[in-house]
Amino acid sequence: MSILVTSPCPESTIEKLGINNWPIWTCDTSSFDWTYDDKETCLLLEGEVTVTPEGGQPVKFGAGDLVIFPAGMNCKWDVHQAVRKHYRFGD
Numbered sequence: 001m002s003i004l005v006t007s008p009c010p011e012s013t014i015e016k017l018g019i020n021n022w023p024i025w026t027c028d029t030s031s032f033d034w035t036y037d038d039k040e041t042c043l044l045l046e047g048e049v050t051v052t053p054e055g056g057q058p059v060k061f062g063a064g065d066l067v068i069f070p071a072g073m074n075c076k077w078d079v080h081q082a083v084r085k086h087y088r089f090g091d
Helices: 011-017
Strands: 004-006 024-027 030-035 040-053 059-062 066-069 074-089
Touching: 024 040
Parallel strands: none
Antiparallel strands: 004 066, 024 074, 030 074, 040 059, 040 066, 040 074
16 A cells, blocks of 8 residues: 655646645644545645555655545654645545
8 A cells, every 4th residue: 555645736636626625634743643444635735744654664745745545554644844734535
């Protein structure tokens, strides 16, 4: 299972997916474990994060990046700078 990062996310993709209409999630600097029950697509508006999939290599991303997490992935989030992101679960 891999994390897909598009850096930076093109404006055309933001418009095509309607990302600006998605909900916003925020998180202060912290570390926590997370399991993705469903695929998540998100666009970071602010912040810097490293996510380490169970048994995998760390993936670092930040503001302006479009990130896709696969369903069923267990991982650890390390939020280095407070995050603000648009997100959507499912396809």
